[in-house]
Amino acid sequence: MKHVKQVRGADGSTYLYLRRKGVPPIRLPDGLAPAALRAHVEALLAQRAPPPAPPAASLGAALRAYELESPDFRGLAASTQYEYRLMLKEFEEDLGRLPVSTFTPAYVDRLKTLWARRGHRAANLRLQVLKNVLKPCLIAGTLRTDPFPLVGQVRRPRALREPHRIWSDDVLATVIEAALAANRPGLARAVAIGRYTGARRGDLVRIPRTARRDGRFRFHSGKRGVHVDIPEDPALARWLEAIPDAAPVSARRRRRIAAGEAPVVTTTLVFNVAGLAYTEDGLGQELAKLVGALHAQGLLDSDRYDLHGLRHTRGVELALAGCSDAEGAAMMGHQSAHSFTQYRRQADRTRLSDAAARRVAMAREMAFQEVENGKVEKSDKNHSVN
Numbered sequence: 001m002k003h004v005k006q007v008r009g010a011d012g013s014t015y016l017y018l019r020r021k022g023v024p025p026i027r028l029p030d031g032l033a034p035a036a037l038r039a040h041v042e043a044l045l046a047q048r049a050p051p052p053a054p055p056a057a058s059l060g061a062a063l064r065a066y067e068l069e070s071p072d073f074r075g076l077a078a079s080t081q082y083e084y085r086l087m088l089k090e091f092e093e094d095l096g097r098l099p100v101s102t103f104t105p106a107y108v109d110r111l112k113t114l115w116a117r118r119g120h121r122a123a124n125l126r127l128q129v130l131k132n133v134l135k136p137c138l139i140a141g142t143l144r145t146d147p148f149p150l151v152g153q154v155r156r157p158r159a160l161r162e163p164h165r166i167w168s169d170d171v172l173a174t175v176i177e178a179a180l181a182a183n184r185p186g187l188a189r190a191v192a193i194g195r196y197t198g199a200r201r202g203d204l205v206r207i208p209r210t211a212r213r214d215g216r217f218r219f220h221s222g223k224r225g226v227h228v229d230i231p232e233d234p235a236l237a238r239w240l241e242a243i244p245d246a247a248p249v250s251a252r253r254r255r256r257i258a259a260g261e262a263p264v265v266t267t268t269l270v271f272n273v274a275g276l277a278y279t280e281d282g283l284g285q286e287l288a289k290l291v292g293a294l295h296a297q298g299l300l301d302s303d304r305y306d307l308h309g310l311r312h313t314r315g316v317e318l319a320l321a322g323c324s325d326a327e328g329a330a331m332m333g334h335q336s337a338h339s340f341t342q343y344r345r346q347a348d349r350t351r352l353s354d355a356a357a358r359r360v361a362m363a364r365e366m367a368f369q370e371v372e373n374g375k376v377e378k379s380d381k382n383h384s385v386n
Contacts, residue, residue: 004028004041018044057142059103059133060096063088066133073132077224087129100137103130105147112151120154127153164309165302166316166346167195174299176239178290185244186271186278187286192243193269194310196236197228198332201307205278207269212240221333228333247275283307315343320351 003020016028018041026044028037066073067088076084108130115123127148137143172195179188190204197217199207207219217232268277278286284307295303311332318328319340328340 001034001038001041003045004037020045057099058096059098059100060092062100062133062137063092063096065136070132070136083125084129087126088133090126091130091133100134100142101144103134103143103147105145105150108147109151112154116154120156123154127151164306164312165304167305167309167313171300171305174294175287175291175305176243178294178299180243182290183248184273184286184290186247186273187283187290188243189240190270190278190283190307191287191310192236192239194307195313196233196239197230198311198314199228200311200333201280201284203333204270204307205268205280205283208267209245209269211269222335224335226333226335228331230331247271247273312343312346315340316347316350319343319347 003018005017005019007015007017009015015030016037018026018028028040032040067085073081073084108127111130112123112127115126131148134143138146172191176188176191179185179191193199193207194201194204197219199219200222203219203221211217211219212232215232216229217236218227218229220226221228266275266277270278270283272278272282272286287307288303291300291305292303294300315328315332318331323331323340325337325340325344328334328343329337332340332343334340
């Protein structure tokens with residue numbers, strides 16, 4: 001049994017002792033059955049458990065406790081942990097020596113103002129990480145007032161353009177047809193799948209061919225591998241039927257295949273010109289080059305159409321269709337329904353502008369009818385006089 005050691009006395013008798021680091025040796029009773037001995041040992045260990053660590057007195061101590069001990073931090077994806085560690089290092093250098101009690105609403109608001117100069121997203125990320133770090137201090141009472149509900153987040157600037165353009169059906173068709181003309185069917189497939197499933201770039205390069213089955217589309221999405229199981233969009237099915245399911249045997253592809261070997265067929269739905277799975281950066285660069293060339297030829301109105309814009313296009317489409325946050329999250333592979341609200345802002349602007357346009361059209365129609373009715377009434381009066 002762990003922590004239980006046998007000790008032989010001078011007279012040859014054997015005794016049992018509890019020995020554990022940080023706990024003085026304790027003689028255990030003789031003759032206990034194994035189950036009773038285990039229960040007795042567990043009770044002794046519980047009585048002598050070390051007291052909980054005192055709450056962090058400085059922000060530096062709170063930073064280290066969050067990174068090394070917090071289950072919330074351990075549960076983050078590796079890429080998110082990397083990004084958070086950069087901010088934790090920044091906090092350590094700039095604020096680590098300050099007592100936790102310094103972080104009053106007024107002081108956090110000053111930090112928010114300074115961070116906002118880097119952009120609203122940079123500021124809000126730092127506020128979130130600082131909130132995570134100070135949460136144990138709030139629970140322990142080291143920080144008496146929670147500053148974050150009073151401070152709030154930095155609003156997105158009204159003048160800031162949308163980071164990802166929405167793809168119209170015409171833009172989608174232009175890009176897919178150009179990809180096919182350039183013998184890049186894998187790129188055309190990526191664009192179609194991204195548009196009608198909302199898959200992220202990292203998802204697109206990994207979605208297996210077995211994802212399409214029984215009229216449904218199934219794959220794992222995002223950093224946390226959320227399972228997506230959605231009906232296959234009819235428009236996506238039509239595009240995939242029209243796009244070849246293998247790369248053409250071009251001169252470039254043959255150079256990558258040894259003589260006498262059969263071409264490699266990727267297990268993924270998306271593939272590069274060599275018939276192999278794309279890397280994330282490779283897929284993004286291929287699309288950027290194609291979109292840039294089409295824009296230079298005057299076939300597209302912008303060169304800012306990208307893969308994440310396809311995801312935004314799908315999200316806004318779902319929001320405009322009236323999907324609830326939970327329904328939209330299930331379709332988009334979000335872990336939380338709250339994450340879908342980002343698409344509702346773009347959808348609301350589109351919905352409101354369309355509603356305003358309909359009101360203007362109705363007002364013009366009513367004004368036209370009033371004029372026409374006035375002409376008819378005037379004509380009737382003239383006939384009556386005559």
